[in-house]
Amino acid sequence: xxxxxxxxxxxxxxxxxxxxxxxxxxxxxxxxxxxxxxxxxxxxxxxxxxxxxxxxxxxxxxxxxxxxxxxxxxxxxxxxxxxxxxxxxxxxxxxxxxxxxxxxxxxxxxxxxxxxxxxxxxxxxxxxxxxxxxxxxxxxxxxxxxxxxxxxxxxxxxxxxxxxxxxxxxxxxxxxxxxxxxxxxxxxxxxxxxxxxxxxxxxxxxxxxxxxxxxxxxxxxxxxxxxxxxxxxxxxxxxxxxxxxxxxxxxxxxxxxxxxxxxxxxxxx
Amino acid sequence: xxxxxxxxxxxxxxxxxxxxxxxxxxxxxxxxxxxxxxxxxxxxxxxxxxxxxxxxxxxxxxxxxxxxxxxxxxxxxxxxxxxxxxxxxxxxxxxxxxxxxxxxxxxxxxxxxxxxxxxxxxxxxxxxxxxxxxxxxxxxxxxxxxxxxxxxxxxxxxxxxxxxxxxxxxxxxxxxxxxxxxxxxxxxxxxxxxxxxxxxxxxxxxxxxxxxxxxxxxxxxxxxxxxxxxxxxxxxxxxxxxxxxxxxxxxxxxxxxxxxxxxxxxxxxxxxxxxxxxxxxxxxxxxxxxxxxxxxxxxxxxxxxxxxxxxxxxxxxxxxxxxxxxxxxxxxxxxx
Numbered sequence: 001x002x003x004x005x006x007x008x009x010x011x012x013x014x015x016x017x018x019x020x021x022x023x024x025x026x027x028x029x030x031x032x033x034x035x036x037x038x039x040x041x042x043x044x045x046x047x048x049x050x051x052x053x054x055x056x057x058x059x060x061x062x063x064x065x066x067x068x069x070x071x072x073x074x075x076x077x078x079x080x081x082x083x084x085x086x087x088x089x090x091x092x093x094x095x096x097x098x099x100x101x102x103x104x105x106x107x108x109x110x111x112x113x114x115x116x117x118x119x120x121x122x123x124x125x126x127x128x129x130x131x132x133x134x135x136x137x138x139x140x141x142x143x144x145x146x147x148x149x150x151x152x153x154x155x156x157x158x159x160x161x162x163x164x165x166x167x168x169x170x171x172x173x174x175x176x177x178x179x180x181x182x183x184x185x186x187x188x189x190x191x192x193x194x195x196x197x198x199x200x201x202x203x204x205x206x207x208x209x210x211x212x213x214x215x216x217x218x219x220x221x222x223x224x225x226x227x228x229x230x231x232x233x234x235x236x237x238x239x240x241x242x243x244x245x246x247x248x249x250x251x252x253x254x255x256x257x258x259x260x261x262x263x264x265x266x267x268x269x
Numbered sequence: 270x271x272x273x274x275x276x277x278x279x280x281x282x283x284x285x286x287x288x289x290x291x292x293x294x295x296x297x298x299x300x301x302x303x304x305x306x307x308x309x310x311x312x313x314x315x316x317x318x319x320x321x322x323x324x325x326x327x328x329x330x331x332x333x334x335x336x337x338x339x340x341x342x343x344x345x346x347x348x349x350x351x352x353x354x355x356x357x358x359x360x361x362x363x364x365x366x367x368x369x370x371x372x373x374x375x376x377x378x379x380x381x382x383x384x385x386x387x388x389x390x391x392x393x394x395x396x397x398x399x400x401x402x403x404x405x406x407x408x409x410x411x412x413x414x415x416x417x418x419x420x421x422x423x424x425x426x427x428x429x430x431x432x433x434x435x436x437x438x439x440x441x442x443x444x445x446x447x448x449x450x451x452x453x454x455x456x457x458x459x460x461x462x463x464x465x466x467x468x469x470x471x472x473x474x475x476x477x478x479x480x481x482x483x484x485x486x487x488x489x490x491x492x493x494x495x496x497x498x499x500x501x502x503x504x505x506x507x508x509x510x511x512x513x514x515x516x517x518x519x520x521x522x523x524x525x526x527x528x529x530x531x532x533x534x535x536x537x538x539x540x541x542x543x544x545x546x547x548x549x550x551x552x553x554x555x556x557x558x559x560x561x562x563x564x565x566x567x568x569x570x571x572x573x574x575x576x577x578x579x580x581x582x583x584x585x586x587x588x589x590x591x592x593x594x595x596x597x598x599x600x601x602x603x604x605x
Contacts, residue, residue, distance in 0.1 A: 012346050016319040018339040064438035070445035075453075086296070103533070104346050110539035117546060120450070121457045144460055147519065149539065150532050157336040191335070 006141055008152055010104040012267050016112045020104070023153040025135040032128065034091030040075055041072050068210050079116040085111065096156040102140070102231070104148075118145030152185040170180040174233045175245045184225040192248045197223070277336060285341060288314035295348050314346045332473070341409050367595035369548040372541045373510065375516045378539065382514040386467055390474020395482035397475075408479040418487035425496075426567055441561030448504065448553040452511035456518070457544055463519030470512045477505070495573040499582025500560035506587060507552035514545040559583075 006022040023031075046069065054062040081089040087107050099115070102239035120132025123144045131143035140152050175182060179253055196221055204212055219239055220239035223246050291303075291311050303311060322338040373380065397404055408417065413421075458465030484493035521534040529537075563576070 010343070012319070012342070014316065014319055016322060018322065018343050018344060018346075020339075020343065060435050060438045063436075064442035067439065067442040067446055071450070075449075101347075104343055110543045113543045113546070114539050116455050117453050118460065119452050121460055148460065148535055150536055157340055176564070196552070232424055 006139070008104075008140060018104075020100070020152075020154045021157065022141050023095075023155045025132055025141055026058055027095055027155065028135070028141070028153055029128065031089070031095045031097055033092035034094055035078065035089050039073055040089050042073065045257070046070070051092075052268060079112050080117070082116070083112045084108065088203075097153050098156055099151050099153050101150065102152055107151065115145040115151050118148055145158065154167075164239065173245045173248055174228055174237060175249060178229060178233060181227050181229055185223070185246065185249060188226045189223070189246075189250060193222075194247070197247050198251065200249060201240075201244060209224035212240070216243050219243050271453075276319075281317075284317050285321075285338070288318055288341060288345060289430045291343050295492045296344070312349070312476060315342070315349060318342050318399055333550060334555035364544065364547065365551070367372075368544050370591050371593040373513070373548070376541065376545075379516040379520065380509065380513040380565055382516060383470055383509050386470045387474040387477070387509060387512075390471035391478030391481070392474075393471075393476030394457070394475035396478075398479045398482045399486065405479070405483065407465060408475060409483075412440075414477065414480065414483075415490055418492075420490045422492050424487055437561045438563075441557045445557035447555050448507075448557060449550050452549050452553060454507055455511040455551075456514040456542065457506065459515030459518030459522070461519075463516050466512050466515030466519065466573065470509070473508065491573050491577075492567070494580070495567065495571075496564060497575040499576050499583070500556045500580075500586035502580045503552050503559070503587060506584075507549045509580045510545055510552075511549045514542050515550070516547070518542055 001161055006024070008020045010020065011017045018170060026108045047066065051062045051066045054065065060133040061255060078089050082099055088097070099112075101111065119131070120208055122134070122145050124130045128143070131145070134143045134147070136148070140146075146152060175185075198214055200219060202223060207215065213264055220242045223243070224234075237245070249268065270575050288311070290305070291314070295303075318338060318341050322335070322342050325338055394408055395488070397410060409415070455466055455469050458469055481493060484490060515537050518535070521538040522531070524531065524534045527534055563579070567573075
């Protein structure tokens with residue numbers, strides 16, 4: 001019913017499993033694009049405002065420094081930033097990506113250096129074609145440099161509270177009369193399924209009547225198969241209303257505490 | 270199972286906040302040492318957050334809190350299982366005079382293999398050129414090497430570095446950056462299980478052998494030694510060592526006779542590859558300076574005996590440095 005995103009599951013020695021969402025090759029390409037523009041901008045800045053004046057003092061020294069610094073920047077930009085910003089370059093930071101050790105540990109200097117030195121192969125022949133192909137073929141979206149350095153690029157989670165005010169009203173929710181079934185529903189529904197139901201309600205106006213009816217009918221059947229509510233709880237409501245009730249139940253814990261938790265986490269990231 | 274989510278979050282959040290505060294402190298300042306009590310508290314908070322994560326997973330729509338806790342647990346896990354001792358300090362002196370030569374010696378077999386491949390290439394290039402001078406255009410596809418050695422020497426003698434007058438620094442910088450990129454490429458080709466590295470080294474050997482044969486056949490061995498030795502005595506070994514790094518990587522990938530997993534084998538050699546690449550880069554910077562400011566000047570400005578002596582001394586010092594540095598008592602720790 002839903003498509004799974006590529007994820008990295010890490011099980012700690014304590015038996016706790018946590019999941020990290022992997023950054024897609026496309027997102028990584030965009031991040032690289034931003035980094036490329038940053039390097040280009042710095043190079044132009046140096047050319048216009050630093051080396052132009054240095055040129056007056058010594059043409060030879062100015063050219064030598066320019067060649068050396070620009071090459072050093074192309075080779076070292078990503079490595080330096082990834083080391084000092086814990087796995088992020090400017091592009092990755094803007095797009096919420098981070099390089100991590102494959103086992104979820106901190107990056108070691110040798111990992112940072114090697115994954116960046118091996119860009120010379122990944123970037124062949126143009127626009128990271130080799131690295132891009134390697135990423136698409138890898139289950140963990142690793143380019144060749146990542147495989148050697150044993151690193152992955154993850155997408156940092158963004159915590160946003162869903163705004164339900166326009167979707168679920170203050171109407172009577174017939175499902176609440178069965179708290180044990182409500183509890184079971186919360187347990188048995190996967191977060192991605194809950195999200196699909198929420199998205200269906202959000203986009204209801206963009207569907208034609210027939211399509212909307214068919215979609216909510218299908219969703220209602222799906223959730224009814226998960227937890228079957230008694231006939232009297234759903235008798236007088238449409239499939240769409242039933243989905244509204246389900247979504248309201250699944251997302252009802254919009255308490256102050258959780259918002260505070262989300263805010264705290266967003267601030268950290 | 271959690272019956273009241275709001276109550277659960279309200280009760281647990283102070284612990285999460287406390288854990289996060291400690292985490293931020295540790296992440297910002299790697300040196301900050303926790304006392305025993307603080308460490309025990311940190312571990313307790315980690316276990317509590319882990320348990321909370323296990324419990325919150327039973328709530329379907331709790332993506333945010335779950336994501337938050339996963340993030341918290343992941344970061345704490347990384348801190349607890351951190352292997353490095355605080356922020357890495359770059360000890361340049363130790364790196365140059367101990368770690369680099371020691372790493373070189375640790376993988377000496379790879380270096381010998383690289384040397385053999387290059388020498389084979391050089392022999393092939395020289396023999397081919399001697400037997401079939403017409404093949405020169407194919408062996409040395411560079412326009413500036415197409416004339417006879419005598420013509421090139423006459424031109425060099427006439428110019429005496431004049432064509433680079435006022436551009437030595439720029440030329441030197443270009444040489445350094447270009448050579449470093451080529452060396453990194455040779456190392457990175459180890460990714461092809463060493464095939465790319467071996468082919469590159471063999472081809473470089475062919476060029477080297479063909480050029481040498483070309484000059485020797487023309488009776489210009491002295492000029493060749495004077496021209497090549499000052500920078501080549503450092504530059505050529507540097508390229509060989511880049512190839513050595515490539516073969517070290519390839520060896521770890523192949524893992525012949527080694528039962529440890531692929532990833533672990535590579536992890537083991539990563540620090541050595543980094544050290545070798547660093548050393549090679551330093552050598553190429555030196556070679557670039559010498560090539561630009563020294564090699565381009567010939568007799569009568571710089572006599573051949575001086576240039577050859579300089580190059581020979583460099584080579585001897587390099588060999589002594591690579592084989593003797595870092596052999597002291599405190600240097601017995603394995604590099605990898």
